[in-house]
Amino acid sequence: MKSNKVIIFLGPPGAGKGTQAIRLASEQDLLQISTGDILRDHVTRQTELGQQVAPILAAGELVPDPILIALIRDKLASMDKIRVIFDGFPRTRAQAEGLDVLLEELGAPIHAVPLLEVPDEELISRIVERGKTSGRSDDTEETARNRQQVYHTNTRPLVDYYAARGVLKRVDGIGSMDEVYQRIVQAVQ
Numbered sequence: 282m283k284s285n286k287v288i289i290f291l292g293p294p295g296a297g298k299g300t301q302a303i304r305l306a307s308e309q310d311l312l313q314i315s316t317g318d319i320l321r322d323h324v325t326r327q328t329e330l331g332q333q334v335a336p337i338l339a340a341g342e343l344v345p346d347p348i349l350i351a352l353i354r355d356k357l358a359s360m361d362k363i364r365v366i367f368d369g370f371p372r373t374r375a376q377a378e379g380l381d382v383l384l385e386e387l388g389a390p391i392h393a394v395p396l397l398e399v400p401d402e403e404l405i406s407r408i409v410e411r412g413k414t415s416g417r418s419d420d421t422e423e424t425a426r427n428r429q430q431v432y433h434t435n436t437r438p439l440v441d442y443y444a445a446r447g448v449l450k451r452v453d454g455i456g457s458m459d460e461v462y463q464r465i466v467q468a469v470q
């Protein structure tokens with residue numbers, strides 16, 4: 282029987298977290314939880330939550346912490362073993378603390394926090410490129426710049442938060458998908 286395993290992908294928007302997280306999840310039998318995907322799905326289905334968060338996503342701002350923590354609580358509650366990769370969560374210190382409480386209750390410690398490092402200018406051009414094919418309406422240069430700003434202000438401090446706990450693993454995010462993936466595999470071993 283496999284044991285609990287929690288990996289948190291950290292990194293700026295456009296760093297390639299999603300692609301790498303999906304691959305690692307499938308190869309290590311983990312569930313990838315992308316809060317961006319979950320929220321976009323609510324927007325598409327026009328649920329009550331979707332209607333509430335649509336303008337926030339469109340602006341590249343952050344959805345309120347209690348909403349995210351409740352979403353994650355629900356996801357984890359239905360799991361037998363807690364084997365997950367978080368992608369896009371936590372994004373604030375309050376979310377990180379909320380997650381700590383949940384994981385403590387479930388007896389599932391954080392295994393590793395890979396941080397995908399990519400310089401800012403490279404990121405904007407990647408997001409704008411992705412916007413041409415992704416169909417994601419928040420992949421414009423303007424939202425991309427705002428998301429980057431929001432990352433630096435709110436999410437960047439989590440690097441120190443997890444470094445202090447000894448779980449942070451810095452990964453160079455420049456290179457081919459495969460090269461970066463191999464570095465990630467090494468980092469989370």
Ligand SMILES: Nc1ncnc2c1ncn2[C@@H]1O[C@H](COP(=O)(O)OP(=O)(O)O)[C@@H](O)[C@H]1O
Nearest residue numbers: 294295316317337338341342343344369370372
């Ligand atoms: N943990 C979170 N806290 C607050 N808002 C979030 C969170 N995750 C996703 N969102 C919202 O969804 C949008 C898209 O998230 P995501 O798919 O992770 O995009 P990115 O490409 O910026 O990493 C964010 O800009 C934000 O509005």
